[in-house]
Amino acid sequence: MLATESPTPQNDMVNRLDTAVSEVFEMMLERSCDPMDGDVNIVDGRIVARIQFTGAVSGECILYASPATAAITAEALLGTASSEPCDPMVDDAIGELCNMIAGGWKSKLEHPQAGCLISVPAVTREGLAGLEGKFGTKFCRTYSFQGNVFGIVLAF
Numbered sequence: 296m297l298a299t300e301s302p303t304p305q306n307d308m309v310n311r312l313d314t315a316v317s318e319v320f321e322m323m324l325e326r327s328c329d330p331m332d333g334d335v336n337i338v339d340g341r342i343v344a345r346i347q348f349t350g351a352v353s354g355e356c357i358l359y360a361s362p363a364t365a366a367i368t369a370e371a372l373l374g375t376a377s378s379e380p381c382d383p384m385v386d387d388a389i390g391e392l393c394n395m396i397a398g399g400w401k402s403k404l405e406h407p408q409a410g411c412l413i414s415v416p417a418v419t420r421e422g423l424a425g426l427e428g429k430f431g432t433k434f435c436r437t438y439s440f441q442g443n444v445f446g447i448v449l450a451f
Contacts, residue, residue, distance in 0.1 A: 315399030
């Protein structure tokens with residue numbers, strides 16, 4: 296008989312995030328999206344969306360992607376053809392994607408944490424500079440859909 300390991304808080308956080316990302320991509324973008332092993336450096340001008348958690352949970356969800364990945368994501372989410380990386384709709388779509396993933400993650404929390412509030416998304420093209428390091432605990436995860444890579448940071 297194999298002993299079962301009880302999930303660690305980190306595994307719970309990451310599993311909830313993986314599930315939320317998968318559900319959002321399948322439901323809203325009609326695409327599968329899988330977590331990747333290891334860190335992937337997205338260096339070419341990141342578009343970053345951030346949702347803040349307040350109340351019973353204090354922290355943030357940061358989604359970042361290259362402009363090309365963000366444009367492809369916007370096309371899938373909005374059902375449009377050929378979005379340009381500089382199109383303001385790309386920023387809106389990345390903000391909404393972050394919002395849906397953060398909301399999906401929050402919906403999997405138990406009471407009282409589930410009572411936390413989430414902010415509206417803030418989107419920047421300035422990259423992650425100044426956003427990381429504000430909180431003591433962070434979980435970083437990289438995902439891929441159809442060869443397009445993006446990352447998410449949960450920080451508390």
